[in-house]
Amino acid sequence: MNAKWKIAILAMLGLSTAACCGTKKSKKSEDPQPAGVEDQMEDPRIMFMYGVPFPDGEVARPIEDEATEAAKRQEVVTEEGTEAKQEYKEFEDGSAVKPLTDEDAARKLEEVRAEKNQNE
Amino acid sequence: MAKGKRLGIRKHIGLKLFKSLYDGVVERHNLRTLFWECTLRCNLRCRHCGSDCRTDVSEADMPLADFLKVLDEEVTPNVDPKDVLIIFSGGEVLVRRDLEEAGREVTRRGYMWGMVTNGMSLTRDRLKSLVDAGLRSVSVSFDGFEEVHNYIRQNPESFSRARQAIAHIRAYEGLTYDVITCATPAMIDRLEEWKEFLISEGISHWRIFSVFPAGRAKRDESLHLNAEQFRRLMEFIRTTRKEGRIKLNYACEGFLGGYETEVRDHFYMCTAGVNVASIRVNGDISGCTSVRANYTQGNIYRDQFWDVWQNRFTPFRNREWAKKDECAECKVWEFCRGGGMHLRDDEGKLMYCHYNMLK
Numbered sequence: 001m002n003a004k005w006k007i008a009i010l011a012m013l014g015l016s017t018a019a020c021c022g023t024k025k026s027k028k029s030e031d032p033q034p035a036g037v038e039d040q041m042e043d044p045r046i047m048f049m050y051g052v053p054f055p056d057g058e059v060a061r062p063i064e065d066e067a068t069e070a071a072k073r074q075e076v077v078t079e080e081g082t083e084a085k086q087e088y089k090e091f092e093d094g095s096a097v098k099p100l101t102d103e104d105a106a107r108k109l110e111e112v113r114a115e116k117n118q119n120e
Numbered sequence: 121m122a123k124g125k126r127l128g129i130r131k132h133i134g135l136k137l138f139k140s141l142y143d144g145v146v147e148r149h150n151l152r153t154l155f156w157e158c159t160l161r162c163n164l165r166c167r168h169c170g171s172d173c174r175t176d177v178s179e180a181d182m183p184l185a186d187f188l189k190v191l192d193e194e195v196t197p198n199v200d201p202k203d204v205l206i207i208f209s210g211g212e213v214l215v216r217r218d219l220e221e222a223g224r225e226v227t228r229r230g231y232m233w234g235m236v237t238n239g240m241s242l243t244r245d246r247l248k249s250l251v252d253a254g255l256r257s258v259s260v261s262f263d264g265f266e267e268v269h270n271y272i273r274q275n276p277e278s279f280s281r282a283r284q285a286i287a288h289i290r291a292y293e294g295l296t297y298d299v300i301t302c303a304t305p306a307m308i309d310r311l312e313e314w315k316e317f318l319i320s321e322g323i324s325h326w327r328i329f330s331v332f333p334a335g336r337a338k339r340d341e342s343l344h345l346n347a348e349q350f351r352r353l354m355e356f357i358r359t360t361r362k363e364g365r366i367k368l369n370y371a372c373e374g375f376l377g378g379y380e381t382e383v384r385d386h387f388y389m390c391t392a393g394v395n396v397a398s399i400r401v402n403g404d405i406s407g408c409t410s411v412r413a414n415y416t417q418g419n420i421y422r423d424q425f426w427d428v429w430q431n432r433f434t435p436f437r438n439r440e441w442a443k444k445d446e447c448a449e450c451k452v453w454e455f456c457r458g459g460g461m462h463l464r465d466d467e468g469k470l471m472y473c474h475y476n477m478l479k
Binding site: 009010054 | 134385387
């Protein structure tokens with residue numbers, strides 16, 4: 001039985017996620033697909049005892065020297081109409097690290113809970 | 121009803137299939153995580169420390185240039201940096217003043233990096249400078265309520281500082297994080313209460329591990345869970361995951377019989393030396409940093425890292441040598457393969473079996 005079948009059966013058993021399975025896909029459709037690549041299992045990412053969670057979103061890219069200086073300053077307007085400055089760190093892949101307000105954090109937590117409930 | 125050791129038919133089939141798929145992972149042994157043990161210095165002296173680190177150590181920090189040389193000459197030419205996560209570990213990594221420089225350098229080369237910290241010196245400003253240096257993921261140790269955490273960490277400020285550090289981290293969107301709790305007997309009866317506290321703090325990702333007998337923890341019985349407590353811990357994790365209010369995982373540790381896939385996101389596997397390598401503070405090359413020194417496969421000051429990664433690591437990738445003593449006749453050997461490498465002592469004997477704890 002090849003890997004593709006094994007993965008399919010694991011999926012039927014509801015265990016494909018636990019096996020960290022997936023098929024590797026060519027990034028561009030015109031890229032030649034190496035033989036057998038579809039049958040490969042993605043290398044697992046597990047939660048090590050003394051490790052860190054794998055970062056969400058797209059991977060980091062090499063940063064330019066100027067970008068290392070960090071963080072663009074962006075003007076934001078508060079509810080009171082006064083201007084304040086917040087630090088943003090943006091990556092080339094579009095993901096960003098930026099400060100959250102407590103309200104934002106609470107809202108995001110609610111969104112996560114709602115999504116979980118929906119999934120259940 | 122408690123799950124215990126028994127595997128149902130569905131999981132048994134699943135594990136059989138996974139086993140053969142995992143053989144392919146071992147054969148490929150693509151490097152996916154690289155630990156850099158950048159220091160053994162620490163600003164705490166925790167009772168359960170597996171590496172027995174202390175505030176003043178004879179082993180000097182590894183110079184950043186030495187680590188970067190390995191990256192540039194050995195690792196980067198052989199991997200796609202975006203596929204490899206670099207984890208700075210210690211000791212306490214924040215004692216290194218050049219941590220930001222290290223972060224910038226690995227980020228510049230296209231790697232993602234993360235760090236584990238006790239949070240003692242993770243101020244708002246320090247965190248910002250680390251994020252500016254490309255920090256993408258961070259884990260903070262948070263072992264329980266104030267008296268428990270401070271007892272384990274042996275510092276009266278450790279709880280409040282860790283709590284503050286987590287609040288700083290939560291203020292960043294896009295910064296992946298979790299908090300890590302070492303489950304000890306003192307917290308077993310309070311896990312539900314602790315969970316509610318973490319949720320009330322807005323914490324969304326949580327990891328639990330239990331002490332294994334190594335380093336300083338080996339000598340402190342007050343930290344070790346008995347079989348009944350361990351079983352309760354598994355039940356707690358299983359229930360909490362079903363609730364879905366906080367994302368909880370038990371750490372990689374060992375094979376868990378009927379609890380497989382119910383207390384963590386994946387089947388048990390020890391990827392030390394398979395997808396994971398570490399460069400220890402003295403240059404030793406090994407699997408993960410928890411593995412004992414006599415499983416060292418080489419040293420960056422003597423050997424070529426990539427040659428070691430490709431051509432050594434046999435004890436990590438073929439675990440037949442571990443099929444002895446209590447493992448010799450074990451019916452789950454094919455799934456467990458002798459447990460985590462960190463659970464083997466200097467003679468290769470299994471120090472702790474999670475599966476056998478689930479009586």
